[in-house]
Amino acid sequence: MAYAMHGGIQYEYIDAMRAARGADVTDMAPPASLVLTLPENKRVLVRVGDRVLRGQVIAEADGILLHAPEAGFVSEAMDAIRIECDGTDETAATVVKTNKRLQDCTREEIIEKLRVCGVADSDGVAMADRVEGADGASVLIAECVDDIAASSSPASIVNGMKILMFALGVRQGVVVCGDDIIDAAKKLSEVCAKSKLIKVATVRAKYPQADKKRLAYAVTGRRASNEFVVSAQTCAAVYDAFVTGMPQTRRIVSVTKGKISKNIRAAIGTGFAELLKFAGIEVDDGDVIIEGGLLCGRRVSPGDAVGKTTRSLVVLRSDDVYERRGADVCIRCGRCVSACPEKLLPNYIVSYIRDGKEHAALSRGALDCDGCGVCSYVCPGGVPIADIITGFAKNHAREVGSEAQNERDKG
Amino acid sequence: MNAIKADGAPFIKSPETVRAMMADVVTAMIPAAVWAVWRFGAKALLLMALSVSTSVLCEGVFEYIAKKRVTVGDLSAVVTGMFIAFGLPVEAPWYVPVFASVFAIIIVKCAFGGLGANVFNPALAGVVFVRLCFRSRLPYSSALTALAVGKLPEYSVYDAAVGLTDGAIGEVSAMLLTVGGLYLIARSVIDWRVPVLFVGTVAALSVLFPQNAAYILYELFSGSLFLGAVFMATDPTTTPVTGVGRCVFAVGAGALTYVMRRFGGDLDGVAYAILAMNMLSGTIDRIAAPRQVRSGTGTEAGK
Ligand code: SF4
Ligand code: SF4
Numbered sequence: 001m002a003y004a005m006h007g008g009i010q011y012e013y014i015d016a017m018r019a020a021r022g023a024d025v026t027d028m029a030p031p032a033s034l035v036l037t038l039p040e041n042k043r044v045l046v047r048v049g050d051r052v053l054r055g056q057v058i059a060e061a062d063g064i065l066l067h068a069p070e071a072g073f074v075s076e077a078m079d080a081i082r083i084e085c086d087g088t089d090e091t092a093a094t095v096v097k098t099n100k101r102l103q104d105c106t107r108e109e110i111i112e113k114l115r116v117c118g119v120a121d122s123d124g125v126a127m128a129d130r131v132e133g134a135d136g137a138s139v140l141i142a143e144c145v146d147d148i149a150a151s152s153s154p155a156s157i158v159n160g161m162k163i164l165m166f167a168l169g170v171r172q173g174v175v176v177c178g179d180d181i182i183d184a185a186k187k188l189s190e191v192c193a194k195s196k197l198i199k200v201a202t203v204r205a206k207y208p209q210a211d212k213k214r215l216a217y218a219v220t221g222r223r224a225s226n227e228f229v230v231s232a233q234t235c236a237a238v239y240d241a242f243v244t245g246m247p248q249t250r251r252i253v254s255v256t257k258g259k260i261s262k263n264i265r266a267a268i269g270t271g272f273a274e275l276l277k278f279a280g281i282e283v284d285d286g287d288v289i290i291e292g293g294l295l296c297g298r299r300v301s302p303g304d305a306v307g308k309t310t311r312s313l314v315v316l317r318s319d320d321v322y323e324r325r326g327a328d329v330c331i332r333c334g335r336c337v338s339a340c341p342e343k344l345l346p347n348y349i350v351s352y353i354r355d356g357k358e359h360a361a362l363s364r365g366a367l368d369c370d371g372c373g374v375c376s377y378v379c380p381g382g383v384p385i386a387d388i389i390t391g392f393a394k395n396h397a398r399e400v401g402s403e404a405q406n407e408r409d410k411g
Numbered sequence: 412m413n414a415i416k417a418d419g420a421p422f423i424k425s426p427e428t429v430r431a432m433m434a435d436v437v438t439a440m441i442p443a444a445v446w447a448v449w450r451f452g453a454k455a456l457l458l459m460a461l462s463v464s465t466s467v468l469c470e471g472v473f474e475y476i477a478k479k480r481v482t483v484g485d486l487s488a489v490v491t492g493m494f495i496a497f498g499l500p501v502e503a504p505w506y507v508p509v510f511a512s513v514f515a516i517i518i519v520k521c522a523f524g525g526l527g528a529n530v531f532n533p534a535l536a537g538v539v540f541v542r543l544c545f546r547s548r549l550p551y552s553s554a555l556t557a558l559a560v561g562k563l564p565e566y567s568v569y570d571a572a573v574g575l576t577d578g579a580i581g582e583v584s585a586m587l588l589t590v591g592g593l594y595l596i597a598r599s600v601i602d603w604r605v606p607v608l609f610v611g612t613v614a615a616l617s618v619l620f621p622q623n624a625a626y627i628l629y630e631l632f633s634g635s636l637f638l639g640a641v642f643m644a645t646d647p648t649t650t651p652v653t654g655v656g657r658c659v660f661a662v663g664a665g666a667l668t669y670v671m672r673r674f675g676g677d678l679d680g681v682a683y684a685i686l687a688m689n690m691l692s693g694t695i696d697r698i699a700a701p702r703q704v705r706s707g708t709g710t711e712a713g714k
Contacts, residue, residue: 288422290422297422299422314422316422320423320424322424329429329482329525329526329527331429331487331648332527332647332649332650332652333432333652334602334652334653334654334657335427337652337653338654343701343702343703345696345700347652348696365703368703373422374421376421377423377427378427379425380432381429381527382428382429386421
């Protein structure tokens with residue numbers, strides 16, 4: 001059954017990514033040195049000169065353990081940890097297989113395993129915390145729409161779901177695939193055939209769909225149901241952590257430029273420049289590298305590296321980069337309204353903001369905008385809608401002050 | 412929740428422009444325009460040329476004098492000009508399209524702030540304006556005039572649908588206007604529900620409360636119902652922006668058309684019905700806003 005999602009657009013540029021989405025994944029050997037970027041909130045557990053083994057804990061970042069993806073020597077341990085790989089395959093003694101069957105495990109054991117293995121979801125939140133904090137979830141949704149892991153490891157995905165469902169006490173699981181990866185969806189269905197609890201659903205592959213709330217809404221038809229959404233790749237990582245005890249040290253990343261698109265399994269810490277080179281993609285002057293989606297990702301530089309949440313990298317040719325188109329005038333065509341996945345009225349919000357009617361803009365949900373940029377993309381008037389709304393939201397947040405902001409963030 | 416992204420999405424270039432949209436509208440008008448020339452002769456072409464050139468000129472001159480960016484390149488003035496000509500009978504003297512265009516562009520469009528800010532459909536307002544000013548110079552006859560005096564027209568319903576009738580030059584062929592509409596729907600320029608609901612509402616009311624059953628099909632295919640439903644009620648600027656709002660607009664315009672035709676002083680009613688609904692567009696938007704996906708996290712959003 002195909003579910004329709006509100007909003008979003010289907011566009012041409014992404015064809016190559018589509019084609020690659022269900023395609024094979026190539027393994028990339030770790031490069032000579034790996035860079036693990038650390039957030040501000042961190043605890044570094046190694047020193048320059050230390051020898052680390054594959055799977056050894058080297059830091060704690062935002063409450064998630066970070067492990068050495070490969071064995072080697074630490075050559076930098078400040079804002080980032082750099083490891084010069086020595087090419088040996090030595091694995092830390094902490095990496096141990098689980099011999100127990102799932103049924104014999106307790107919820108706590110599973111959570112502990114996830115914590116020790118530093119499994120993060122696609123937003124960079126610790127899976128251990130999410131499972132621990134999940135209250136009364138009734139359905140587990142594995143998102144396979146934007147995720148390229150579908151075809152490479154269907155069994156791991158489904159098994160990872162089983163583990164999570166067990167830990168969560170959830171009796172229903174849905175793998176949601178885009179209708180553009182029919183082959184992968186078939187493979188998943190075959191794997192699921194044996195399970196009564198997990199089924200596969202397809203949604204129309206529109207951009208942007210990986211937003212949890214919207215995805216759940218499209219599948220369950222309920223606005224705030226108790227769903228627990230994870231990406232397919234995270235499910236696979238959960239499975240690996242549980243069975244092999246191997247921490248999360250690899251990511252499958254789709255790498256695209258123009259018509260070339262490849263899926264690559266790379267070690268966390270692999271520099272983007274090396275990743276792109278491996279994919280046979282050249283970055284010319286003026287090209288822009290985007291991580292995380294053509295419209296809504298963020299700009300990165302070739303010096304950045306694969307992290308636990310990296311899933312796609314797009315190199316936009318300088319000619320293809322969005323530019324404001326002269327006019328900047330709203331003709332009220334309503335395209336932004338039908339495209340907005342948050343079901344906002346972007347054109348009205350913009351006109352309120354421009355007229356200084358702050359209250360009206362807020363009551364129209366200006367802060368619900370997640371900056372996906374679809375509106376700006378479809379706007380024939382060339383209004384930089386997303387820029388204006390996100391800019392307003394940022395200003396507003398600043399004005400409201402940190403205290404109130406903290407309250408909001410919790411919500 | 413990382414609600415705010417730092418460096419401006421979207422990243423990929425967009426092909427959408429107002430000019431492309433308006434070019435599609437012009438393309439969609441070609442069948443009806445060719446039909447007008449074939450049926451009414453070169454004079455029809457002259458009317459179109461006059462109103463298009465006056466519209467474009469007015470917009471350019473106004474913006475130049477007002478020291479604004481000159482936007483004639485977006486083709487919206489061309490569209491307005493064409494619509495004005497479409498709404499005139501072939502007998503219209505040369506100054507009528509000129510007056511209508513000046514009024515439409517200067518008063519109705521530019522004085523309200525230009526493209527996107529006008530409340531009323533400029534072309535419709537322009538046509539209504541000259542109809543009021545130069546009534547005696549603008550003879551009008553269509554199936555509706557015959558029906559108004561209780562006679563059936565001399566031609567068949569088929570002729571009325573195809574356009575082998577009289578009326579304003581652009582309105583006669585419901586069939587070719589529909590072709591244009593299908594093109595616009597295929598190009599995602601207009602929302603298919605609008606023309607369907609507009610015509611559908613008039614049809615439904617005519618069937619439910621018929622004046623004379625034999626009249627119904629004539630009534631549907633004559634006058635500017637199809638022109639209005641396909642091209643005027645789908646004007647982006649002067650209609651609601653939400654899907655539901657547009658449906659409300661279309662049904663409202665259809666109902667008003669029926670009422671005016673039946674009880675009002677205007678034979679056709681379509682132009683007045685749309686202009687009346689134009690005034691309500693903003694209100695409809697306010698009421699028919701879609702429910703937001705998030706339940707108003709962090710906002711004062713009431714509903
Ligand atoms: S950027 Fe905001 S307003 Fe625009 S489509 Fe996305 S969520 Fe809607
Ligand atoms: S897409 Fe652009 S022109 Fe159309 S209504 Fe939205 S802001 Fe206005």
